[in-house]
Amino acid sequence: MEINKKGMDCLHFINGAYVSSQEPGTFDNINPASEEVIGQIEDGGKADVDLAVKAAKAAFDNGWKHSKISERAAILRKIGDLILERKDELAMLETMDTGKPLWLSTNVDIPRSAGSYHFYANFISTMGTEAYPMEVGAMNFVVRRPLGVVGMINPWNLPLLLLSAKLAPCLAMGNTVVLKPARWTPMTATLLGEICKEAGLPDGVINIVNGAGRSVGEAIAEHPDIRAIAFTGETSTGKSIMRAGAANLKRLSFELGGKNPNIIFADCDLDEVVETSLRSSFINQGAVCLCGSRIYVQRPIYEQFVQKFVARTRQQIVGDPLQPNTNVGALISKQHYERVLEYIELARQEGGIIETGGKRAEGQDRGYYVEPTIITGVDRNCRVVNEEIFGPVVTIQPFDTEEEVIQYANGTHYGLSASVWTKDSSRAFRVAQQIEAGLTWINTWFLRDPRTPYGGEKQSGIGRQGGMFSLDFYSEVSTICIKY
Ligand code: NAD
Numbered sequence: 001m002e003i004n005k006k007g008m009d010c011l012h013f014i015n016g017a018y019v020s021s022q023e024p025g026t027f028d029n030i031n032p033a034s035e036e037v038i039g040q041i042e043d044g045g046k047a048d049v050d051l052a053v054k055a056a057k058a059a060f061d062n063g064w065k066h067s068k069i070s071e072r073a074a075i076l077r078k079i080g081d082l083i084l085e086r087k088d089e090l091a092m093l094e095t096m097d098t099g100k101p102l103w104l105s106t107n108v109d110i111p112r113s114a115g116s117y118h119f120y121a122n123f124i125s126t127m128g129t130e131a132y133p134m135e136v137g138a139m140n141f142v143v144r145r146p147l148g149v150v151g152m153i154n155p156w157n158l159p160l161l162l163l164s165a166k167l168a169p170c171l172a173m174g175n176t177v178v179l180k181p182a183r184w185t186p187m188t189a190t191l192l193g194e195i196c197k198e199a200g201l202p203d204g205v206i207n208i209v210n211g212a213g214r215s216v217g218e219a220i221a222e223h224p225d226i227r228a229i230a231f232t233g234e235t236s237t238g239k240s241i242m243r244a245g246a247a248n249l250k251r252l253s254f255e256l257g258g259k260n261p262n263i264i265f266a267d268c269d270l271d272e273v274v275e276t277s278l279r280s281s282f283i284n285q286g287a288v289c290l291c292g293s294r295i296y297v298q299r300p301i302y303e304q305f306v307q308k309f310v311a312r313t314r315q316q317i318v319g320d321p322l323q324p325n326t327n328v329g330a331l332i333s334k335q336h337y338e339r340v341l342e343y344i345e346l347a348r349q350e351g352g353i354i355e356t357g358g359k360r361a362e363g364q365d366r367g368y369y370v371e372p373t374i375i376t377g378v379d380r381n382c383r384v385v386n387e388e389i390f391g392p393v394v395t396i397q398p399f400d401t402e403e404e405v406i407q408y409a410n411g412t413h414y415g416l417s418a419s420v421w422t423k424d425s426s427r428a429f430r431v432a433q434q435i436e437a438g439l440t441w442i443n444t445w446f447l448r449d450p451r452t453p454y455g456g457e458k459q460s461g462i463g464r465q466g467g468m469f470s471l472d473f474y475s476e477v478s479t480i481c482i483k484y
Contacts, residue, residue, distance in 0.1 A: 001191055003089065007031070007038030007096050010186040010210050012048055013193030015055035016203025021211075022047035029186065032099035032337075033321050033330040033367045041186050044211035049178065049219035052207035056149040056176035057225055059204025065146050065174050072172055073121040078199035079168075080117035083110060083160075086195070093187040094160060099330030099368065100284050101321045113164040113188075119450045120172040123467065138483045144475035146174035147227040147251070151220040153213075153241065154189065155233045156182035156332050157287040157390075162255075163189055166230045169470035171205065178207045178226065180216045182233075184332050213237065224248050228473070231255070232289075234388075235414075235459045253473050254462040255289065255455060257388040258416030261409035262292030263431065265422035266300040268443075273421045274308045280419065280445045282316060282328055282372045286392035290417045290439070290446060294385060295396040296405050302398040306376060309396070310355045313372050318361040328392055330367045337368035340391035344373055347384040347395075353377040357392070386412050402431055410436045415457030419445045438464070 001008050001018060007029060011018040026040040042048075083090060090113075091105035100109075132140040150170050154163045159181060170177055181189035189208055196206050209216050217237075221229060221244035228251035231241050235256040242252060262280060264273050280292040297305045321329035331337045344358050357373030372392040378385055385395050399405040409418060419441040422428050432440040438455045441447065448454070453464035463473055 001194055003093070003191075006036065007093065008187055008190070009039045010041045010190040012042055012044055012052070012210055013190065013206070013208040014048070014052045015059075015207065016197055018193065021045065022051070027183070029097070030333070031096050032184075032332055033096075035366045035368075038096055039187070041183065042210045043215070044209045045215045046219040048209050048211070049216055049223060052178040052209050053149055053223050053225050055204035056178050056207050059202055060146070060148055060176040064176055064202060064205050065148075067174055069124050072174065073125045075200050076117045076121035076168060076172060079196055079201070080114040080121065082195045082199055083114040083117070086191075087111065087114075090160065090188050090191065093191065094185075095321050095329075097159065097185040097187050098156065098332060099321055101326045101329045103324055104284060104329075109158060109161045113160040115450070116161075116164040116168040120168040123471075124172045127468070127471075136483075138481055141480045141482070142477060143480055144173065144471065144477050147474060147476055148175065149226050150175045150177050150474065151223065151226040151229045151250075152177060152179035153217050153220060153229065153231045153233065154179065154181050156184040157284060157289070159185040160188040160192070162232050163192070165465060166232075166253075166470075167206070169465075170230070170474045171201070173471055173474040175474055176205045176207075178209060178220060178223075180209055180211065180220060183210070183212050186210050217241070218244060221245050221250075222247065227251060228253070230473070238462075251473070252462055253465065255465070256416075256459060256461045257390075257414060258289050258291075258456065258460050259294055259386065259388050259412045259414045260290060260292045260417045260419075260437070261435070262295045262445075263405050263409060263418065263420045264295065264297045264301070264305060265420075265424070265427065266298040267423045268301075268421035269423070270301060270305065270308065272443075274305065274312055276419075276445050277309060278312055278316070281394045282313070282392045285328055285331055285370075286372075286394070287332070287390050288446075292417075292419055292445065293389065293394050294408075295394055296399050296408055297396060298405075299398045299400055302396075306355065306374075306396055310374055313356050313374055316372050318369050318371055319364060328361075328369075328372055330369050331391060332368070334368060336391070337370060340370050340389060340393060343384055343387075343389045343391070343393060344370075344375075347375045347378060347382070347393075350378055350382040350384060352382070352384065352395070355396075380408055380411055388414070402427065406431060406434045410434075413459045416460035417441070
């Protein structure tokens with residue numbers, strides 16, 4: 001792909017080559033930090049998805065399903081290496097697409113993406129399988145075969161990182177893929193086609209179709225030759241994909257929305273919790289699915305926490321993502337920017353007090369910048385406390401007892417993650433066990449071991465990713481029973 005100073009045009013990548021849509025059409029890719037057009041994106045549709053699935057099916061049947069583990073591991077390792085070699089270029093593209101600070105793309109998004117390929121290269125090279133002996137003189141072996149063609153539908157907030165967390169285990173198990181980047185953030189995913197080819201991935205194993213959710217996304221969700229869908233995005237989109245996939249009973253892995261509680265007891269290390277809350281509230285403009293957007297503080301330290309947290313938040317630098325001292329960049333699109341401001345207005349109508357922020361960031365003529373915003377004075381029934389805003393906006397509410405805060409924490413239909421802050425380890429464990437979340441941190445946040453299960457409870461997801469959990473999803477697990 002040709003990359004220029006502004007960005008790049010994004011074609012589809014089908015059967016090992018970059019191609020235009022069957023029905024010609026493109027849309028503008030806009031840099032949310034400058035509102036400049038940085039490229040044209042193919043506006044794909046059903047015909048492009050059909051071609052991609054055909055290529056993926058042929059690549060699966062013609063060899064990839066029989067590929068050796070050592071071959072797949074070597075290719076995955078090479079993909080990871082090439083991503084690291086091109087780290088600066090990929091980081092710049094990620095920042096131009098998303099508006100996130102360049103230091104974040106460089107230090108988190110891109111290296112963590114590479115890490116997924118390296119991790120699964122090692123994982124499949126050393127993994128064994130289960131065997132269950134029976135006293136009657138029989139042995140049951142568990143075997144795993146690839147599924148076939150897998151569809152992947154991705155969000156805009158961590159484009160290459162989240163895509164890689166799915167793609168690496170999917171390829172590791174010998175599947176082929178048709179994937180769709182978010183329409184707002186196609187550049188790094190599109191470039192991944194070239195990287196995979198250079199790493200030696202056979203043509204047709206990975207296919208990338210650009211376009212809108214309603215066309216490309218729906219065509220993937222409905223396609224009869226796609227066996228499984230790995231989707232990350234909004235809960236409402238997940239429901240629609242589930243309906244579309246029901247026709248041929250597709251296997252589903254869903255990583256959906258969240259409204260994660262950050263529970264702070266009076267015996268916490270206050271300075272540490274203030275610093276971590278800054279990150280867990282506003283990193284990536286508050287658009288990490290694991291961000292803690294509902295902060296609950298025990299009453300004895302409530303005022304002190306609010307005061308310190310507001311003071312530190314006011315020091316956050318909002319603006320040009322290319323500047324190394326920028327803390328908070330631009331929101332992904334004009335639509336999202338307006339939606340976040342609408343939520344802040346709603347908080348005012350619901351009786352909320354805007355402790356800081358609450359408006360467009362000052363000093364920015366162009367770009368979709370919103371100040372980090374802290375809201376107090378809202379109660380548990382307010383929409384801003386229950387609905388995912390996915391922007392730099394958090395609420396803080398006081399609580400008195402453990403029982404009360406557990407009830408608050410579990411009071412939404414989401415259940416993705418939580419963090420609990422206390423020096424009392426018995427309490428920490430007692431509370432964590434009662435929180436309805438796929439992942440609960442104690443005295444930390446965003447610390448992830450790739451071997452552990454990751455996913456959401458309730459309407460935050462279906463299934464778990466990570467280590468063996470991902471490999472189980474991307475494979476048909478069957479039993480061979482031998483009588484001896
Ligand atoms: P989104 O649901 O709007 O879009 C995600 C993807 O789905 C995009 O590629 C989009 O084009 C596609 N899509 C849209 N409508 C579709 C349809 N009808 N059929 C098929 N595909 C369709 O989500 P988003 O705004 O890109 O991402 C933000 C959301 O993702 C937030 O809710 C966030 O919490 C969630 N998220 C969750 C996790 C997690 O691990 N649980 C991680 C990141 C983001």
